Amino acid sequence: MLNNLYQKTIxxxxxxxxNFGKLEGFTHSAEQYNPTCGxxxxxxxxxxxxxxxxxxxxxxGCAISRASASLMTDALKGKKINEASDIYKKFYSLLDSTSAVQQDDPNLKNLTIFSDIKKFPSRITCAKLPWEAFIHASQNRQ
Amino acid sequence: MTLKITPIRKDFPNLKDKIHGKPLAYLDNAATTLKPKQVIDAVSAYYSHYASNIHRAVHALSQKATLQYENTREKVRKFINAKNTAEIIFTSGTTESINLVAQSYVKTFLKANDEIIISEMEHHSNIVPWQIASKETGCTLKIIPVDNNGEIDLERFKELLSSKTKLVSITHTSNVLGTINPVKEIIRIAHGHHVPVLIDAAQAVGHQTIDVQDLDCDFLAFSAHKMYGPTGVGILYGKQNLLEAMAPYKTGGDMIDSVTFEKTTYRELPYKFEAGTPDIASVIGLGAAIDYINRVGLNKISSYEKTLLSYAIKELKNISGLQVVGSPSKKAPIISFVLDGIHPHDLGTILDEQGIAIRTGHLCTQPLLKRFGVLSLSRASLGIYNTPKDIDALVGGIKKAKKVFKC
Incomplete structure (x- = not known):
């Protein structure tokens, strides 16, 4: 079970x-803090x-939030805002729902490696943390 | 180690369970301890045979419940050597005990520009109530710094004390560093300035002997669930003259003497502070927990845990890339550490898979973590049922995590 979570990719x-580091000339940004883990x-x-x-x-952040952030940046670069919002929704249903999510959706790319996180409920917030930051950033012009 | 561990371990049903198919190494005792069957049985007996309200009815069930509830108050009094049971208030936990003093003492006696002193190593529950009470009264919060070893700066404390100081509230034992503070000395110094002192003893009771008369503390707060008792019950000890002068905290049933629509008079101590139906079952369970600790012997517990702590520190320090935070001269069995290349949350998950329970995160002490320049920590904390095997499991688990993380 553990190997499913801590895969080589993560x-x-x-x-x-x-895509780690502050972006030169960014137009939007947001910080997201998880008060339960810091x-x-x-x-x-x-x-x-x-x-x-x-x-x-x-x-x-922990390995889960850093890996999630990495793959999020890969998945969203070059996308329109409304496409990004669609990927966000698909990723969240992958994390939350018990129903089958189309794992081969090309937009999700490597994000499907987080599908096993459901078995670690306390860690779902880790995978979501960068996405919460993204949503806030997209509404938060500098 | 004169403590007989095998029979003790048999008393804790949780230790028989397998966690993810592995034996449980429970090392999160500073968060809450496991409960022995004697405590579980006492709670169960109340619900099974004499579930009823206290201090009210004349029937047999209520009389038995009242007797058991009040017997526990006497057990607590004896356990911490208070002068009398009027000084023992049952609350919902350490947090509520501190809030009670913040609301009933600070708001009654403090005014603008007065000062309250706390330390940099306090749990959020010994910071936030004072912050709020200070805001409401116009008081200022002063902070005693902590040095690199994780010890209180006593000289700085003396400098902070002044005629403006109206209360000192400080932890007996740090829930992060394990530091056992020189509270008797702190109290002596504060009393030299006629300043009362509240001691947060949540991490001390059940591990060390606490004698409120010897300490001469004015208030002492602790929780049942960190000393093998049930959740939902805490204790506030207060010197009788202080408690008598304080206003009630919660109001309602059981704490009144007489009520008319024009005027209410309150009951005598300790009932003045115990409005409404309390957690009767858990108070009775606390009585069983005190009996349990007394039967094992606090001195034996202290010396056993000290030996185990030394072993744990020695073993953990052998792991490359692991740093224990703080090295106070007097330390309770609490070890917080950081590990190069592995975030505490990831370590916590990997250890959990191996049946090892530790705490990870900011440990409800964000200012202290900031002081040590970290955002989160891993913490192993010991109890009376832990053995060197649990430490070995932890060390093995950390080594496995290092393998998974290739570091």
Whole structure:
């Protein structure tokens, strides 16, 4: 069961996260804090004409939240805001719902590696943390 | 180690359970302890055979419940060596005990520009009530700093004390660092300035002997569930003259003497502070927990836990990349640590899979973690049923986590 959660991808992304660091010339950003564990991530966006031209994150978090943030930035870069919002909804239903989610949805890409997190209820908030930051950032122009 | 662990372990039904198919190594005792069958049986006996309200009816069930409830008050009095049972108030936990003093004492006697002193190592429950009471009265909160070893800076404490100081509230034993503070000395110094002192003893009771008359503390707060008793019950000890002068905290049934629509007079101590039906079953369970601790012997518990703590620290320090936070000269069996390359939450999940329960996160002490420059910690805390095997399981579990995380 544990191996399903801490897959190679998650371990590797924890060590070498994608799109990590403050984004030069960002237009939007938001910090999200998890008061139960102290994880604290900030998501930066560069949005023009409704398209996410670039996205990054920084801060302190566990392997789950860092890997989730990495894959989120991969999945959202170059997407329109409304497409991003669709991916957000699909990812959340992957985490929350008991119903089958289309795991081969190309938009979800590697995000499906989090499908086993349901077995670790206390860790779902870790996977969601960067997405909460993204949602707030998208509404939070600098 | 003169403590006979095998019969003790048999008393705790939880220890027979398998967690994710593994034997349980329960190392989260600072959050709450497991309960022995003697406590569970006492709670169950009340619900099975004499469930009824206290201090009210004339029937046999109520009389038995009242007797057991009040017997526990006497057991608590003896356990902490209070002068009399009027000084023992049952609350819902340490948090409520502190809130009671914050509301009934601070608001009654404090005014704008007065000062309350707490320390940098307090649990949120010994910070927030004072913050709120200070705001409402216009008082100022002063903070005693903690040094790199995790000890209170006594010299700074002396400097903070002044004619403006009206209360000192400090933890007996840190829930993060395990520091056992020199509370007797702190109380002596504060009393030199005629300042009363509240001691948060949540992490001390059940591990060390607490004697309120020897300490000369003015208030002492602790919880039943951290000393092998049920959740939902705490104790506030207060010196009788202080409690008598304080206004009631909650009001309603059982705490009144007479009620008319024009005027209410309150009952004598301790009932003045116990409005409504309390958690009778849990109070009775607390009585059984005190009996249990007394039967095992607090001195034996203290020395056993000390030996186990030394072993745990030695073993943990052998793990590369692991740093124990704080190294106070007097330490309770609580070890908080950080591990290079592994976030506490990930460690907690990996250990859980192996049946090892520890606490991870900010441990309800965000200012202290900030002081040590960390956002979260892993904490192993010991109790009377832990053995070197549990420590070995923890060390093995951490090594496995390092393998998973390739560090």
């Amino acid at each position: 371990i590797d992304l924890n060590r070498q996260p994608h 994880d604290d991530l900030t998501v930066y966006l560069k949005i023009s004409a409704g398209i996410i031209d670039d996205i990054s994150f920084d801060g302190d």
